[in-house]
Amino acid sequence: MGVLDQADWATFKRAETWKALGIAAVLFGTIAFASLSLFGSLDALFQSDAEPEPVPDVIFQSVNRTGIEDSIANETGWLHLSDLRGDVIILDFMAHDCSNCHKVQAHLEAEMQGWKDLAAANGVGFHIIAYGAWYNEDLAYLNTSGGAYTVPTYPTGIGSPDAAVLPNGTADPVRLFTASGTGSIPVVVIIDESGYIVHRQNTGTPTDGWGGFDAAVEQVIVDGGSTMVDERIAWTEPETSLTAVFVLGALLSILVYFSPCAFPVLPGFISYYLSLGAREDELIAEEKLKSRMPNSAVIGLLAGLGMLTFFLIIGLVAAVMGEAFARSGLIHYIAIAV
Structure with a gap:
């Protein structure tokens, strides 16, 4: 049996599906507007406000x-x-x-x-x-x-x-x-x-x-x-406080969920979650679903652990290869290609 044969096409006939899609569209627009506005504010907040001075x-x-x-x-x-x-x-x-x-x-x-x-x-x-x-x-x-x-x-x-x-x-x-x-x-x-x-x-x-x-x-x-x-270009002594770096990192880790890169997956994710939740009992009774969906806390925890694991691996690779790339000049050419 192929994938298309296993698909429950009757889902598209249910009012709950289209309601979920409408909610996802509203959320998409709201998050897009709010997060882009927030990123613009952060850009102004974190840019140096130092006045140009003669170099030391x-x-x-x-x-x-x-x-x-x-x-x-x-x-x-x-x-x-x-x-x-x-x-x-x-x-x-x-x-x-x-x-x-x-x-x-x-x-x-x-x-x-x-x-x-x-x-x-x-x-x-x-x-x-x-x-x-x-x-x-x-x-x-x-x-x-x-x-x-x-x-x-x-x-x-x-x-x-x-x-x-x-x-x-x-x-x-x-x-x-x-x-x-x-x-x-x-x-x-x-x-x-x-x-x-x-x-x-x-x-x-x-x-x-x-x-x-x-x-x-x-x-x-x-x-x-x-x-x-x-x-004239301002220069300033950069902030190297460990606390400041940690707070900024924590803030950015939250904002990444509202970045434009995440927008395309939100409608599908929210629609799937809401429509499946609305039909959970029915699907279990029809033996199309073996058990209930994990609650939001478990799903959020798993998503966070997945991202943490991914970025940890990327960080380790960058730490090991960073100096070699810098010395070879490959980073410059990769940036040009991108």
Whole structure:
């Protein structure tokens, strides 16, 4: 007997079925409107409301090559970003084994001389500086070419989690200046003469072919940062409280049930549950149903455990493979494909 032969087509003749479908449609529309409105409110709630400020001093050790770093580093080879205030700076957050970072480096090196000439013609100080953002790589490794990596031809150094000096202590510059404090690289920022970030690029293969970034560099050199006040980007120290992370995770785990991705399954699920519940005694009497449906608490618990198991497996896979993907650069290409 085939699946179609086993189907109880008489269900469609019952008024309860269509009532259940109507209830599902109303719930679908209500949940869609309410949840989309809620997601819009949350987006405004969680976005940074910090005002743009000049970047803090960032202190890190350079590779101290003659004719490259020694012109801006102190006598021990350490770089202080504050020593360059008044000049235009491109700060490149990179790593030896970050393949996507190599694309950023290639572009910066290709344009570097032209930008230097433009800055000299306009009487503006100009620097490109590479900040080693993977702290498991030491200074010697960063200063050693190998594979697809070559040591940048612009000043380069290795950072640390406390390289940024704030009024209330220290912080990790990678967390301060990357999008949403994720710490994901590559990230390259343009800092104007007053110390404000006026442009940020988060990939080595931007969709506009570096047009927006290059235009921002030329504008800040020729016209000055005062013409880019509206483009200034705020930075802030990210919240790392375990309690805050737990509360946010709990909130998002609830909201996932009301996300647009869940909408298509709700009408069918609710209709099936309500129509089956209305005919439960009849189906048991006809021996089409062996036992009663589990109550709502059991169904909810099983659904929650199923999702927990799925995301736990995904999390374990991500934890094991995350660093390997990041080093290989495959994540970048997967994101482009998606």
